[in-house]
Amino acid sequence: MGSIGIVKTEYYSPxxxxxxxxxxxxxxxxxxxYETYGSLNSAGDNxxxxxxxxxxxxxxxxxxxxxxxxxxxxxxxIGPGKALDTDKFFVVSSNVLGSCNGTTGPASIxxxxxxxxxxxxxxxxxxxxxxxxxxxxxYLGVKHxxxxxxxxxxxxxxxxxxxxxxxxxSSVIPIAACIRLSAQTIAFNQTQREAIMLDPDWQxxxxxxxxxxxxxxxxxxxxxxxxxxxxxxxxxKFARTFSGINKEDYYDFHQRFEVENxxxxxxxxxxKRFDANSYLYLTKAMDLHDIGFPFGDYHTALKKIRVPLLSxxxxxxxxxxxxxxxxxxxxxxxIGGQATYQEIISPFGHDGFLIEFQQQNQIVGDFLAQVTKY
Amino acid sequence: MGSIGIVKTEYYSPxxxxxxxxxxxxxxxxxxxYETYGSLNSAGDNxxxxxxxxxxxxxxxxxxxxxxxxxxxxxxxIGPGKALDTDKFFVVSSNVLGSCNGTTGPASIxxxxxxxxxxxxxxxxxxxxxxxxxxxxxYLGVKHxxxxxxxxxxxxxxxxxxxxxxxxxSSVIPIAACIRLSAQTIAFNQTQREAIMLDPDWQxxxxxxxxxxxxxxxxxxxxxxxxxxxxxxxxxKFARTFSGINKEDYYDFHQRFEVENxxxxxxxxxxKRFDANSYLYLTKAMDLHDIGFPFGDYHTALKKIRVPLLSxxxxxxxxxxxxxxxxxxxxxxxIGGQATYQEIISPFGHDGFLIEFQQQNQIVGDFLAQVTKY
Numbered sequence: 001m002g003s004i005g006i007v008k009t010e011y012y013s014p015x016x017x018x019x020x021x022x023x024x025x026x027x028x029x030x031x032x033x034y035e036t037y038g039s040l041n042s043a044g045d046n047x048x049x050x051x052x053x054x055x056x057x058x059x060x061x062x063x064x065x066x067x068x069x070x071x072x073x074x075x076x077x078i079g080p081g082k083a084l085d086t087d088k089f090f091v092v093s094s095n096v097l098g099s100c101n102g103t104t105g106p107a108s109i110x111x112x113x114x115x116x117x118x119x120x121x122x123x124x125x126x127x128x129x130x131x132x133x134x135x136x137x138x139y140l141g142v143k144h145x146x147x148x149x150x151x152x153x154x155x156x157x158x159x160x161x162x163x164x165x166x167x168x169x170s171s172v173i174p175i176a177a178c179i180r181l182s183a184q185t186i187a188f189n190q191t192q193r194e195a196i197m198l199d200p201d202w203q204x205x206x207x208x209x210x211x212x213x214x215x216x217x218x219x220x221x222x223x224x225x226x227x228x229x230x231x232x233x234x235x236x237k238f239a240r241t242f243s244g245i246n247k248e249d250y251y252d253f254h255q256r257f258e259v260e261n262x263x264x265x266x267x268x269x270x271x272k273r274f275d276a277n278s279y280l281y282l283t284k285a286m287d288l289h290d291i292g293f294p295f296g297d298y299h300t301a302l303k304k305i306r307v308p309l310l311s312x313x314x315x316x317x318x319x320x321x322x323x324x325x326x327x328x329x330x331x332x333x334x335i336g337g338q339a340t341y342q343e344i345i346s347p348f349g350h351d352g353f354l355i356e357f358q359q360q361n362q363i364v365g366d367f368l369a370q371v372t373k374y
Numbered sequence: 375m376g377s378i379g380i381v382k383t384e385y386y387s388p389x390x391x392x393x394x395x396x397x398x399x400x401x402x403x404x405x406x407x408y409e410t411y412g413s414l415n416s417a418g419d420n421x422x423x424x425x426x427x428x429x430x431x432x433x434x435x436x437x438x439x440x441x442x443x444x445x446x447x448x449x450x451x452i453g454p455g456k457a458l459d460t461d462k463f464f465v466v467s468s469n470v471l472g473s474c475n476g477t478t479g480p481a482s483i484x485x486x487x488x489x490x491x492x493x494x495x496x497x498x499x500x501x502x503x504x505x506x507x508x509x510x511x512x513y514l515g516v517k518h519x520x521x522x523x524x525x526x527x528x529x530x531x532x533x534x535x536x537x538x539x540x541x542x543x544s545s546v547i548p549i550a551a552c553i554r555l556s557a558q559t560i561a562f563n564q565t566q567r568e569a570i571m572l573d574p575d576w577q578x579x580x581x582x583x584x585x586x587x588x589x590x591x592x593x594x595x596x597x598x599x600x601x602x603x604x605x606x607x608x609x610x611k612f613a614r615t616f617s618g619i620n621k622e623d624y625y626d627f628h629q630r631f632e633v634e635n636x637x638x639x640x641x642x643x644x645x646k647r648f649d650a651n652s653y654l655y656l657t658k659a660m661d662l663h664d665i666g667f668p669f670g671d672y673h674t675a676l677k678k679i680r681v682p683l684l685s686x687x688x689x690x691x692x693x694x695x696x697x698x699x700x701x702x703x704x705x706x707x708x709i710g711g712q713a714t715y716q717e718i719i720s721p722f723g724h725d726g727f728l729i730e731f732q733q734q735n736q737i738v739g740d741f742l743a744q745v746t747k748y
Contacts, residue, residue, distance in 0.1 A: 022625070023625035024622075024625065025625075119627065122625075123625045123626070123627055180614060181614070182605055182608065182609050183608035183609050183611070183612040183613060183614065183631070183633040184600060184603070184604075184605040184608040184609070184633075185605075186614075186631050186633055186634065187596075187600045187608065187633050187634065187637055188600060190596070190630075190633075190634045190637060191569075191593060191596050191597045191600065191637075194589075194593050194596070195565075195569060195572065195593065198569065198572050198573060198589055198590060198593060199572060200574045215568075215572055216572060219565060219568050219569065219572060222561075222564070222565050222568070223565045223597060226558060226561045226562060226565065229558070230558075231556055231558040231559075231692070231695060234556065234557035234558040234561065235556050235557050235558070237557070238557040239557060240554060240555070240557065240560075240664060248398075250662070251396070251397035251398065251399075251496075251497045252497070253493065253497055253654070253655075253658060256564075257557070257560050257661065259557040259558075259560055259561050259564075260560065260561065260564045263561055263564065263565075280627070281627075284627060287631065288624070290614060318605070318692055321605060
């Protein structure tokens with residue numbers, strides 16, 4: 001299995017202006033950042049769309065420069081001989097609408113004001129993300145997708161793809177996703193948004209020429225990260241290791257356990273690469289995730305799906321527990337759909353889809369071998 | 375099963391001044407708030423000590439006035455004919471050290487400065503809480519306890535009682551507790567503390583003559599409350615019920631799902647009755663909870679326990695999952711101790727010990743009938 005080598009993020013701005021959104025508002029113009037790996041065949045039907053999660057970006061595989069130490073976020077799954085085999089497939093990965101890594105989002109300049117949208121950015125939905133991805137694929141000459149695949153918020157996009165473009169693909173693979181967000185997950189997202197908005201530097205979102213709400217975004221990320229792991233993963237990694245040196249440190253209010261240092265480090269790491277307002281809009285888009293919303297109920301949405309679906313769960317995921325991925329399959333089978341459930345056995349919780357690559361290569365590779373001609 | 379009727383919170387200040395703490399510091403003077411239900415017998419050996427959780431208080435049962443609509447927090451378990459039967463037992467409940475409901479804590483006046491301790495309050499531990507409770511029981515004439523019982527942080531106190539005063543009781547009943555706090559629970563507590571400290575009104579804890587950090591404490595409570603329930607309980611109660619009236623509301627960033635309104639309401643409710651600095655100190659005391667700490671390992675601590683122990687878990691608790699309560703029993707049995715595990719079957723998560731009273735009355739009543747002469 002090889003690496004893709006050096007890749008480049010590209011940008012596409014659809015001619016359609018203004019760009020309509022589900023909420024009824026429009027964006028004057030729009031840009032989407034994307035990367036592609038492998039080659040599109042002449043029929044334009046060997047493409048795979050990869051959808052990223054909350055803080056992800058278009059850079060799913062390869063490196064941007066020779067000296068890059070860290071490849072794209074799904075490198076172990078994308079490349080020659082891997083499940084998303086670039087010897088066979090043309091893999092497309094794009095940054096979602098509302099994010100901050102090249103695609104239009106709250107930090108983008110509103111051409112009508114010359115200033116960042118900030119909180120004047122319209123509310124976007126998972127369906128809005130998907131419609132923009134469709135425009136990108138049309139532009140790239142893609143006529144048909146072998147599959148659409150992604151985890152977490154990426155899996156939500158996968159489901160919307162299957163519902164809204166049911167003839168455009170041969171299969172779909174939602175991972176650690178759900179038909180509609182549960183109340184508990186909405187609640188966790190809410191606390192993360194409130195952490196950002198509690199930071200006095202948030203300034204009602206109008207911070208782009210000032211210090212951004214770093215502490216608030218960092219705290220949001222910390223809350224999120226706890227929910228992406230599992231209680232056993234945390235204990236295996238940190239137990240009660242303490243950063244203090246002597247007994248006096250132990251009784252100092254400001255001393256921290258290593259798990260606390262790790263979380264703070266992760267929080268501060270996100271601050272360097274992510275926009276707080278994007279975090280607000282994307283978690284809200286997840287909260288609104290309900291494939292049944294445009295139809296009044298999710299059964300009607302599921303009935304639109306016409307292709308084999310592989311729903312993958314992670315055994316220790318407590319944010320999007322396996323019962324949610326099993327539910328997708330159960331509901332589809334009940335209405336005569338084609339659906340399979342596979343579980344990643346892992347102690348790493350929701351993050352399993354970003355860690356357990358061997359199992360995913362196997363599960364995804366086997367499924368694609370069954371459902372495609374390639 | 376009857377009610378206790380009107381009860382009164384009383385206060386006791388030990389003669390010992392200053393009061394020593396585990397951290398090596400002292401408090402110049404100390405007061406503990408408590409309530410008692412039932413009568414102490416002449417031998418002084420029919421007492422039961424009830425220990426409360428994070429935001430609890432001494433008012434475990436009965437009402438303070440005829441017009442009180444809400445009785446004490448464990449009313450369904452305490453009273454004539456109930457598991458903690460006040461016809462037989464003298465039940466003592468006290469507010470923990472570091473809290474804000476009558477017992478000395480960060481909001482108390484430091485007699486040496488004439489101002490609230492705030493963050494100059496020394497770090498306290500679960501063991502400090504227990505030693506103060508012992509002084510109260512001595513003052514009340516209690517010679518021996520039938521049992522010590524409590525859930526969550528209350529259960530941590532129960533375990534420390536069993537380790538440090540092994541001859542003073544006939545049994546112990548820790549509920550939804552653990553030998554030592556897991557890394558994940560430390561992490562959840564950390565995010566709650568950081569929410570308080572992120573609030574500009576926190577002012578490094580020095581807010582007692584100003585507006586307190588209400589938004590921060592409210593957010594801390596919201597995070598906490600998510601972890602006290604279960605994903606199914608949230609979905610059963612709220613699913614995706616939305617507070618908006620029309621479709622435009624759905625796409626308004628500031629509109630909320632009902633689960634969000636509920637959490638905000640709960641957060642604001644706590645703000646009215648709890649001190650933010652106490653929240654910091656008590657969550658930190660929980661983080662330091664490790665019955666093995668004074669001995670170097672928890673096996674040594676467990677070996678000091680000499681009485682039958684009933685460890686109770688809640689089936690859907692993901693904050694202190696049942697494996698932790700089972701571990702207490704397993705470890706004790708391995709070293710020849712007497713221990714039993716019983717599970718509350720409940721969808722309500724960690725909060726089960728504050729909700730599932732019928733099961734607890736049965737489990738606790740049966741156990742006490744076996745281990746006591748009363």
